[in-house]
Amino acid sequence: MLREHGPDGAVFHRFGRSGFQTLVDAIGNPRRDTALARLRKEEAAKAAEYKAEQQRLAEEKEREREARRPVCTGCGTRFTDTRWEAVQASDWGQKRDKHPKLCEDCKAKAIQTKRDEAAAAKKKQKEEAAEAERKAKRPFARFRT
Numbered sequence: 001m002l003r004e005h006g007p008d009g010a011v012f013h014r015f016g017r018s019g020f021q022t023l024v025d026a027i028g029n030p031r032r033d034t035a036l037a038r039l040r041k042e043e044a045a046k047a048a049e050y051k052a053e054q055q056r057l058a059e060e061k062e063r064e065r066e067a068r069r070p071v072c073t074g075c076g077t078r079f080t081d082t083r084w085e086a087v088q089a090s091d092w093g094q095k096r097d098k099h100p101k102l103c104e105d106c107k108a109k110a111i112q113t114k115r116d117e118a119a120a121a122k123k124k125q126k127e128e129a130a131e132a133e134r135k136a137k138r139p140f141a142r143f144r145t
């Protein structure tokens with residue numbers, strides 16, 4: 001068998017073990033085993049340290065992001081992610097938000113207020129036009145009291 005596999009082959013059989021082993025495995029090497037165990041331990045510690053560092057960096061990045069998150073000038077609440085993205089959209093093709101400092105609710109209120117004001121102004125204009133027309137039909141109205 002030794003002739004067949006050579007000295008590096010699995011030709012050694014030890015009591016209490018199944019199958020044949022190479023010479024190095026059969027005699028064992030406690031110093032190598034200890035060194036390997038120490039190496040594995042160090043690698044695991046390094047990996048854990050790296051993971052903790054990555055986690056810390058991610059948390060720091062998230063904190064910085066939260067600090068940059070805009071606040072609504074209307075009610076003081078922080079923007080949601082979707083609202084923040086909508087506000088930041090300023091590409092050439094995309095339409096810019098007309099109320100970049102307001103949250104979704106305050107924006108809706110502002111738009112509604114503007115619409116109401118526009119409607120009121122239009123109504124007033126119409127009334128004034130009707131009044132002017134009514135006065136124009138009575139040319140001497142200003143002489144009467």
Ligand SMILES: [Zn+2]
Pocket residue numbers: 072073074075076077102103104105106107
């Ligand atoms: Zn708001």
